[in-house]
Amino acid sequence: MGRYLLRRVAQSMVTLVLATMVVFAGVRALPGDPARALAGEENDPARIAAVRAKYGLDDAVWLQYWHYLTNSLTGDFGTSVRTNIPVAEMLKSALPVTIELSLLSLSVAALIGVLTGVLAAVRRGHPAEWLSNAFALLGLSVPNFWLGLMAILYLSVALAIFPASGHVPFFEDPVANLHHMVLPALVLGTGLAAVIMRQTRSSMLDALGTDYIRTARAKGLAERTVIGVHALRNSLIVVVTIVGLQLGALISGAVVTERIFGLPGFGKLTVDSVFQRDYPVIQGVVLVTASAYILINLLVDLLYSLIDPRIRVQGEAA
């Protein structure tokens, strides 16, 4: 386990360094003067000179990269050219919103998806299977934005159960925070829930036909143990992999969802900074997003190896 973990962490570090290189090269690969881009396209010579000095743009490229790397590592992502607020601060206020939204919808999706998936596999030929399948098809085919708009229209405007938009920080008022988050989380999680449901159903059906499930039954275990422990644990190996692959979609889905529900998260920051050509902010956003992907992948791999001992002990058996 230790060796495997170390190797995976090292791999992630390498990927992360590569990501910083791409981000670093990105702005410099733009046609024209990178100082001008970083200064925000205004032709204020003083400002351009300041940016040039700050980033050492006259230095050798490797030295520039080194500065960029050390600055990023110390949390200095520069300053927004539009608002003059340090990029780090903007990231810090947007990130918790997106993380909360993603975690909430992931939990919702996992809960709904695994439950309905198991149900559909176990109750083959019953109405429960039919219902689960219909739900999955719907969840996969209905786009996020439409679902979000419908949710607002019916649940917020007509029935006034949930607020249509806005955000309250969790530590200010947890209840109000969750109240605002329920709809976005449900809307964002629906597609993922459908994917998880289908995956759970098919890997559950596979698992239920195996010899070790027959062994579990032959031992006299209760059916809920056979299904909920022996079969589910094996099905989850596949489900976790699929979820890992889908998390990218979740993050891009968050951009749309935050927009619809007016959440001041990462998605909103990304869209705003792109439209305003706020390069320092874009740089920070891209770097943080890339790091998040890498981190999530690492976590999924570790989770995967926790569930499946055949991966965990590979290194030791050799």
Next chain:
Amino acid sequence: MSTPSTNAPTGRRRPNAGDGPELVPTHSDEPLLQVRDLTVGFRTEDGRVSAVDQVSFDARAGELLAVVGESGCGKSVAATALSGLLPHNATVTGSVRLDGVELVGASPDQLRAVRGKEIAYIFQEPMTSLNPVFTVGRQVAEVLRVHEGMNRRDAMSRAVELLELVGIPTPRERIKHYPHQLSGGLRQRVMIAMAVACNPRVLVADEPTTALDVTVQAGILDVLRDMRDRLGAAVVLITHDLGVVADVADRVMVMYAGRVVERGEVHELFERPRHHYTVGLLGAVPSARTADGQQRLREIPGLVPTLAEQPDACTFADRCPAASDKCRSSQPRLDVAPASRHEVACWHPAGTDRAEVPA
């Protein structure tokens, strides 16, 4: 052999002595497991498949019954049907009585109480029969926790003892291992430890040694013998290996295409096989030692038929040297030969004059 053990069932007296084909009980008490007319069909995409047809047999405490027959003749299906472990597409009729209690059509709760506790299995496939994501210790302990109500720690230390009992070296280390870290032989021993954990009264071993090398085989057969002799279990051993049968079995049951065609005490049956299928099986013993050191069933020309319905005829007729018109138009039933405990389902049994001269 077959000494009544202290563990013998305290079952009810047999209510009706003539209710089955098995007319010669060796003990005064009722057989532990009575199987009558067990019939299993599968619904498949290509229609119905008949896997087991009206199989009847008894398994007695302290006795080892060997079941032999070609691949696909329904041995495993009949064995798994005993405690209702077949997949949903199976239809099972007939009767399986354990100590007089009917198991065919019993409630899920009733069956759960029997499985692993009264009737335990060692399955044919050691490589895939253990759950890959749990340690073997946990999998052995689980059956103890369910049936003996042990807590986690007691069950684990009992699991260590059980692994030691079935001959696994360094059991204290091994309980922490996952199935993929063990060889086929060790996995099969884990399966056995799991099967014997609750001292089952019926132990069904489905080709427990087929996948393993000869030295491992001997150890596993010892465990089966031990279960029979020391704990007085009824052991049902399914095997292709006639050498093993001669070695450990008390009685033999020969199956062909889902039916029992011959049954008898092991020496009697080996010396005077009466069904022509059995004659064919035994034909090559003891010369047919294959490369892996096992005595395999001899090749008999032709194939075991896969049947949709069981015909009113002898299903072996097409491969039989003694077949007559009668064999193709009327099904022979298991019949006891006079003055022996030897039953055969054949119109022209071998060893009688008519056998060589088909009518």
